[in-house]
Amino acid sequence: MIISINNETHEVDVDSATPLLWVIREKIGLTGTKFGCGIGQCGACTVQLDGKPIRSCLTPVQQAVGKEITTIEGIAPNETELHVIQQAWIEEQVPQCGYCQSGQILSAHALLTKNTYPTDEDIDQAMSGNICRCGTYSRIKSGIKLAAEKLRNSSTTKILNNGEMD
Amino acid sequence: MGKWTRRAFITTGVLTGGAFVLGVAIRPGNRAGKVKDLIAGDNESVINIWLKISKENVVTVIVPHAEMGQGTHTTLPMMLADEMDADLAKVQMMEAPGNEEYANFALGKGFVLGDKKLPLLLKGTINGLFLTITKQMNLQMTGGSSSVRFTGMHAMRVAGAAARSVLLQAAAEQWNVPEEELVVSDSYISHTKSNLSGPFASFAESAANLKQSYNPRLKKSKEFKIMGTSPPRFDIPAKVDGTAKFGMDVSLPNMKYAAIKASPVFGAKTKHMEADTIKDMPGVHKIVNLDGAIAVIADGYWLAKNAINALAIEFEQSANDAVGQSDIFDRYLQDMDTALAEGNEEKDVKKGNVEGAFTETTNTVEAEYRVPYLAHAAMEPMNCTALVKEDGCEIWAGSQNPLGFANSVAEVLDMDQEKVIVHNQYLGGGFGRRFVPDVAVQAALIAKEVDYPVKLIWSREEDIRQDHYREANVSRFKAALDPKGMVTAWNNQFLFKNEPEEAPHIPYSVDNQFIHYTNSETHIPWGYWRSVDSSMHAFFTESFMDELAFKANIDPYQFRRDHLTNAPRFLKVLDLAAEKSNWGEDLPANWGRGISLHQSFGTIVAQVAEIEIVEDRLKVHRVVCAADPGFAFHPDGFNAQMESGIIFGLTAALYGEISIENGAVKQSNFHDYQMLRMQESPNIETYIITSDNWPGGAGEPSTPCIAPALTNAIFNASGIRIRELPVKNHNLNAKSEILG
Numbered sequence: 001m002i003i004s005i006n007n008e009t010h011e012v013d014v015d016s017a018t019p020l021l022w023v024i025r026e027k028i029g030l031t032g033t034k035f036g037c038g039i040g041q042c043g044a045c046t047v048q049l050d051g052k053p054i055r056s057c058l059t060p061v062q063q064a065v066g067k068e069i070t071t072i073e074g075i076a077p078n079e080t081e082l083h084v085i086q087q088a089w090i091e092e093q094v095p096q097c098g099y100c101q102s103g104q105i106l107s108a109h110a111l112l113t114k115n116t117y118p119t120d121e122d123i124d125q126a127m128s129g130n131i132c133r134c135g136t137y138s139r140i141k142s143g144i145k146l147a148a149e150k151l152r153n154s155s156t157t158k159i160l161n162n163g164e165m166d
Numbered sequence: 167m168g169k170w171t172r173r174a175f176i177t178t179g180v181l182t183g184g185a186f187v188l189g190v191a192i193r194p195g196n197r198a199g200k201v202k203d204l205i206a207g208d209n210e211s212v213i214n215i216w217l218k219i220s221k222e223n224v225v226t227v228i229v230p231h232a233e234m235g236q237g238t239h240t241t242l243p244m245m246l247a248d249e250m251d252a253d254l255a256k257v258q259m260m261e262a263p264g265n266e267e268y269a270n271f272a273l274g275k276g277f278v279l280g281d282k283k284l285p286l287l288l289k290g291t292i293n294g295l296f297l298t299i300t301k302q303m304n305l306q307m308t309g310g311s312s313s314v315r316f317t318g319m320h321a322m323r324v325a326g327a328a329a330r331s332v333l334l335q336a337a338a339e340q341w342n343v344p345e346e347e348l349v350v351s352d353s354y355i356s357h358t359k360s361n362l363s364g365p366f367a368s369f370a371e372s373a374a375n376l377k378q379s380y381n382p383r384l385k386k387s388k389e390f391k392i393m394g395t396s397p398p399r400f401d402i403p404a405k406v407d408g409t410a411k412f413g414m415d416v417s418l419p420n421m422k423y424a425a426i427k428a429s430p431v432f433g434a435k436t437k438h439m440e441a442d443t444i445k446d447m448p449g450v451h452k453i454v455n456l457d458g459a460i461a462v463i464a465d466g467y468w469l470a471k472n473a474i475n476a477l478a479i480e481f482e483q484s485a486n487d488a489v490g491q492s493d494i495f496d497r498y499l500q501d502m503d504t505a506l507a508e509g510n511e512e513k514d515v516k517k518g519n520v521e522g523a524f525t526e527t528t529n530t531v532e533a534e535y536r537v538p539y540l541a542h543a544a545m546e547p548m549n550c551t552a553l554v555k556e557d558g559c560e561i562w563a564g565s566q567n568p569l570g571f572a573n574s575v576a577e578v579l580d581m582d583q584e585k586v587i588v589h590n591q592y593l594g595g596g597f598g599r600r601f602v603p604d605v606a607v608q609a610a611l612i613a614k615e616v617d618y619p620v621k622l623i624w625s626r627e628e629d630i631r632q633d634h635y636r637e638a639n640v641s642r643f644k645a646a647l648d649p650k651g652m653v654t655a656w657n658n659q660f661l662f663k664n665e666p667e668e669a670p671h672i673p674y675s676v677d678n679q680f681i682h683y684t685n686s687e688t689h690i691p692w693g694y695w696r697s698v699d700s701s702m703h704a705f706f707t708e709s710f711m712d713e714l715a716f717k718a719n720i721d722p723y724q725f726r727r728d729h730l731t732n733a734p735r736f737l738k739v740l741d742l743a744a745e746k747s748n749w750g751e752d753l754p755a756n757w758g759r760g761i762s763l764h765q766s767f768g769t770i771v772a773q774v775a776e777i778e779i780v781e782d783r784l785k786v787h788r789v790v791c792a793a794d795p796g797f798a799f800h801p802d803g804f805n806a807q808m809e810s811g812i813i814f815g816l817t818a819a820l821y822g823e824i825s826i827e828n829g830a831v832k833q834s835n836f837h838d839y840q841m842l843r844m845q846e847s848p849n850i851e852t853y854i855i856t857s858d859n860w861p862g863g864a865g866e867p868s869t870p871c872i873a874p875a876l877t878n879a880i881f882n883a884s885g886i887r888i889r890e891l892p893v894k895n896h897n898l899n900a901k902s903e904i905l906g
Contacts, residue, residue, distance in 0.1 A: 014466075015448065022468045026423070031415035032408020034594070035467075036545055037626040041836035044545060072408035086406040093398060093802060096235025096810055098405030099412060099545040099594030124845035131836065133545045133595045134235045135813025137844040139806070 003064050005030065006074025012061070020064050021045045021056035024071060032072035032102045036131070043130030046103035047071045053110040055129075072102035075109055084154070085109055088147035096134035104130050108144050116151045118144065216325040217246060223353055223365040225250065225257045227322070231313045232566055233261070233401050234593035234600070235810070236865045237803035238313040240399040245318045245799060248392035249326030249385060250333075252366070253352035259400050261590060314799055315768060315861050327382035335376055336369035387797060387858060396802035401592070413564040413591040416551045418619040422451060424612050425470035426622060428459035428632050429481040430830035432689050436460060438480040444473045453477070454612050461612045467623050486689045486829040491638070494826060495536065498640050498661055498686050505684040506659065512685075514663065515671060518678030523655035529647045531717050533710055536890040537702045539824035540636040540695055541831075543839060546594020547629040548605040551621040552613035558585040559610055560619075564593035566600040574603040575610045597814070598694030602634050630839055631831040634693025635824055637662055641670075641706035651718030653729060654678060660706065661686055662699075666766055669699035669870075672707050673736045673765065674729035690826065696814055697766055697866040704764035704870030705819075705877070705891065712760070712878045713887065722878065723749050723761050735794055735857060736763060740772045742853055743792035747774035756780065757787075758883025762874040768862030769795040773812070775848070775875035779883050782899035786816065786848040786876065791868055793852065796859035804864045808852040811868030817842040819873035820893050840894075 002011050005028060012027045024030050024047065033056060036044030040055040047056045048070040049063075075083045082090075085108055095101045104127065111118055111126035118126070123144050132140065216228045227243035239259045247257045330350060337355045338345035341362050349356045356363040387394070404410035429435070439460055441453045449465035450473045460479050464470035505511040524530065551562040552575075559579055565571050568588040576583040593600055609622040624632070641660040648654050655678040660670060663683050670681055695701060715725035723744045730737040740763050744750075749759065756779045763772045776788040791808050798804035821840040825832045833839040877888040880898065888896055 015469075018466070018468050022466055025415075026466050029417065030408070031411070031417070034412075034545070035414060035547065035623070037836050038471075039626070039835055039837065042545070042841075076407065082407065089406040090398065090402055093402060093806065095402055095405040096237075096806060097545065097593060097595045098235065098401070098410050099592075101405055102408050105406065127844045131545070131841045131843060133543060133597075133814070133841065135810040135817075135842070135847070136806075137813065137847040138809060138850060140844065 001061065001065055003061065003069060004067070005069040006071060007068070014061060016062040017060045019057050020047070020054075020059045020061050020069070023061045024056060024069070030071050030073050034099055034102060036100070036103075040129075041131070042100070043103045043107060044100050046106040046130065048106055048110055051110065051113060053107050053129075070106070070109075072105060075105070083109070084150040085112065085143070085147040088143045088150060092139050092143040092146060094136055094139040094143045096136055100130060100132045100134075101136075104132065104140055108140070108147065112144065112148055112151060116148050118148055216321055217250075217329055219366050219370040221367050223256055223367040225252045225353065225366065226260050227257060228260050230261075230317060230321075232564065232568075232590055232593050232596065232600075234564070234566070234596035236313070236807060237399050237401075237800060239401050240397070241314055241800045241803060242318050242322050243400070244392045244395075244397065245314070245322040246326035248390055249323045249382075250330045251350040251352070251391075252326070254392055254397055256353050315863060318799065319861060323384055324382060327384055328378040329373070331382050332373040332376040332378050333366055333369045336373040337364065340369060340372065393799050394797065394801065396800050399803065405592075410592050412546055412594045413549050413551070413562060414546055414594065414623070416562040416589075416591060416621060418551065418553065418562075420618040421551065422463050422465060422616070422618055422620055423467040423470050424454075424461045424463045424609075424620050424622040425467060425474040426456075426459055426461040426608060426612075426624065426628060427474050427477070427479060428456075428628065430631060431481065431484055431486050431828070432691055432830075433486070434458065434481040434484045436479065437482045440478045444477050447473045447476065452615060454615050456608060456611055459608065461608065461622065463612065463616065463620055467621075471625060484829065489689065489829045490827055491538075491825040494638060494688055494690075495640065497688075498638075501686040502640065502642070502659055502661065502684050511659065511682040512663065513680075513682050515679050515681040518655075520655045520657050520678045520680040523678040524644070524646050524657075527646045527648060527654065529649075529717070530644060531647070531710075531714055532642075532644045533713055533889060534640065534642045535706045535709060536640050537638060537705060538822065538891060539638045539690060539826070539831075540701075540818055540822045541630050541633040541824050541833070541839060542595070542597045542599035542693070542695060543630060543633075543836075543841070544593075544595025544597055544599055547626055548599070548624040548632075549622060550605045550609035551619055552606070552609035553619040554579065554610055554613040555617075558587070559613075560587045560589065561606050561610065562589045562591060563606055563609075564591045564596075564600060565603075565606070566593065566596045566598070567603065570601065571603040571606040574607050578607050579610055579614060597696045598698070599633065601694055604632070604634075626836070627834040630824075630834055633824075633831075634691040636695035636698075636701060637688075637690070637692055639702050641703070643706070643710045645676075645710070645714055647714060647718050651720045651725065651728070653714060656680070658707070658710075659683065660703075664692075665694070665698045666700060669703040669766065670707065672711075673733045673763065674711070674726070675732050676729065689829070696811065697869040700764060700766035700866070700870040701815065701818070701873075704762060704766075705873040708762040708764060708871070708874035709877055709887075709889065712874070712881065716881075721750070722882075726761070726763060735859070736765070736770055736772075738857075739763065739770045739792045739794050739855060742855060743772035743774050743790055746792065746851060746853055747776065747788075747790035749774060754778075756883055758879040758881070760875045760878025760880070760882055762871040762878065764867075764870045764874075766863075766867045766870055767865075768860065769793055769864070769867035770862070771808075771867050771871050773868070773871040773875040775872065775879040777876065777879040777883060779880070779898050782897060784820070784880070784893065784898055786820075786846070789816075789848045789850045789872065789875065791850060791852045791871075792855065793867065794855040794857050794859070795862040795864060795867070797856055797861050798854050798864070799861070801854060804854060805852045807864040808868040809850045811866060812850055812872050813842055813847060815869035815872035816848070816876065819876050819891055820846075823892050823895070 034044040036042035040058045045057040231238045233239040449469035452463040454461045462473040553560045572586040576586045613620040644657045646655040656676045658681045715722040774790045778785045
């Protein structure tokens with residue numbers, strides 16, 4: 001099976017029903033995407049499939065074939081620069097334990113790709129599938145607002161998958 | 167679990183394997199003599215060995231605590247750097263024992279125990295060791311949230327100041343100038359008169375040969391340059407780009423994966439399994455029977471998980487198979503009654519004449535409160551990677567207790583503890599759960615059966631059902647009020663007593679108090695859960711204070727004030743919370759405010775919750791949190807911990823409930839052990855009072871107050887008094903019935 005992750009193709013030899021999460025983590029070795037609950041409740045495993053946030057713990061790898069998978073390792077514009085959302089996360093000092101944050105950032109990224117003027121309700125809705133046990137919700141919200149502002153002010157900043165949105 | 171471990175407990179961080187052995191080893195190779203010199207003569211001297219300086223003038227601070235989001239990997243280096251007058255931009259952190267060149271386990275053990283063998287009583291845990299250390303250092307230290315309070319104050323600051331002092335001494339000798347004419351700033355030492363200046367690194371080598379003071383002069387708070395500021399946390403960049411390595415992320419050559427299923431009824435042994443049904447499943451390598459649990463090793467976690475799910479396992483029957491939650495509460499009540507009748511309860515606080523005070527008034531109030539069991543549910547499910555060879559074992563895990571992990575693993579493998587190396591990783595949440603070495607013991611026993619490393623991952627279901635739980639509890643009160651509305655007698659009976667010792671104690675002036683407790687047997691494993699006993703006692707005592715205020719017909723804030731005449735620090739915190747929350751100002755219909763006050767782990771916290779009840783639904787709009795931690799070394803980090811503790815406590819108050827059914831935990835994952843999400847989170851405002859008292863903790867003290875602030879607010883809005891958590895089990899639409 002051939003899958004594309006962060007614009008790199010990989011040939012993986014796994015059962016086609018294997019959840020994408022375990023292929024990304026164990027076969028590709030990208031461990032930024034986390035296992036949290038295995039039933040799509042917590043959002044720690046969030047990645048994007050053609051720009052849409054999905055729960056990789058419930059998505060068979062087969063469903064990702066022919067699509068572009070984006071993980072936390074793939075959102076920065078280049079190797080020396082962080083994505084504005086990541087920068088905002090640092091500025092707002094969002095993470096505590098940090099375990100859920102890849103999923104949070106991927107959900108936020110999907111929101112801001114569609115909407116750079118998110119209201120509190122938009123943010124609540126987009127982030128309602130991501131649990132943070134350290135309770136960093138208010139800082140995540142601030143981080144999203146800051147990133148949205150940066151995106152609005154920067155015409156040169158590209159968001160990955162922008163052209164691929166439906 | 168025996169009482170001694172609980173008494174000696176520290177919650178958010180402990181000394182770890184390499185904690186005691188890291189010297190001002192300026193370059194590798196000369197360390198043995200130096201470390202020996204340092205510890206000679208006085209056990210306290212070794213607290214002076216927490217840093218090294220590179221030729222590039224980088225100061226590396228050795229931090230003996232795990233990072234689980236509380237910021238200790240930043241705050242502790244700040245404390246050392248400030249005393250040293252180092253440039254924080256040139257300071258880095260190393261978690262002990264990351265660099266084995268500087269770690270020597272045997273020496274460490276010798277220090278900790280004064281060359282004695284580890285007492286049997288203390289096997290398997292660091293807690294007893296910690297008690298020993300504190301005794302040897304003549305410290306008055308018990309309780310959790312300890313990294314700043316203990317390591318920061320006693321090790322980091324002293325080490326920084328002592329290092330500064332010997333560096334100055336070395337510079338003075340090298341330049342042949344009077345030491346008192348030297349100036350230290352940003353990791354450089356200067357002598358203005360002779361126009362000389364040099365980095366710490368120039369003097370480090372000779373400084374390492376100098377005997378250091380155990381008791382250097384420490385800065386007064388007005389001299390702080392770094393302490394009390396909020397520089398960015400060192401660990402955050404790796405946590406936004408996916409590179410932070412948690413236990414879950416460990417990867418080793420030839421590593422395979424294991425899934426496990428332990429007996430749902432705690433303590434039951436494996437009776438039978440149909441191994442043949444799964445041994446030929448794809449990718450399955452081995453089935454390991456751990457007696458009370460079965461594990462499957464496979465090429466990937468998903469394969470292992472599928473195999474364990476497909477395996478029919480029969481566990482032995484036990485006397486606990488029929489136990490349900492109501493049986494546990496029934497037994498609690500029975501044991502409380504029996505203890506009362508027989509007069510053999512454990513006394514906690516006894517002062518004045520409680521019985522006498524009750525005879526003087528007919529105005530009494532009685533109430534009984536209950537809380538359920540709680541699981542930790544850290545975001546990162548429990549996991550551990552182990553490689554076992556004949557001559558040693560290596561463990562990779564995120565642990566709050568690496569030495570305890572090593573000790574327990576050594577014991578089950580029948581190995582010297584020195585042979586077990588624990589590679590600590592970032593913790594995807596700790597909250598007390600990652601003290602318990604159960605997962606490491608399992609991983610070691612599984613890996614022992616094969617010649618490759620095995621990563622054992624617990625499913626979320628296993629994580630919820632095989633936890634060590636905050637206990638369910640019952641607390642009963644009876645109090646007497648005089649005609650002015652002052653409490654004259656306070657009688658409180660509850661179950662169990664762990665940490666912190668003061669959890670059930672009240673700051674209020676009540677002359678006659680009898681606080682006592684009873685033990686009861688259950689088969690449910692107990693564990694440290696963020697703020698431990700305070701997580702329930704604040705709910706008990708602060709709900710009851712509210713009920714007393716209502717009976718006395720006095721505003722609950724004013725009622726508390728009236729009883730704080732001898733507790734000015736508490737009063738100040740309470741007043742600040744009330745002021746910032748606009749206490750007393752009108753609210754719309756169906757809105758309410760509730761107030762609470764509690765001290766734990768050295769920090770006094772007051773909170774006001776502002777809520778609204780719409781139909782039968784509850785909305786928590788706002789929480790105002792005032793705290794007096796003495797001094798906040800990293801105020802932004804302190805605020806983050808207050809916010810975190812409030813969300814953690816609010817989650818438990820609203821939804822948290824682990825219930826026992828047929829001897830096992832009924833809940834299994836986030837669908838039935840619900841977590842607070844962003845859209846349910848209140849706006850939280852935190853206000854810090856700097857009182858210059860001995861610093862208190864940050865990680866735990868905000869958790870206890872939120873449950874009573876919430877339920878007191880519900881009462882204020884609706885007249886519904888919630889005496890049993892969680893709130894989700896109550897119908898909040900019953901207002902008309904309650905109020906008539």
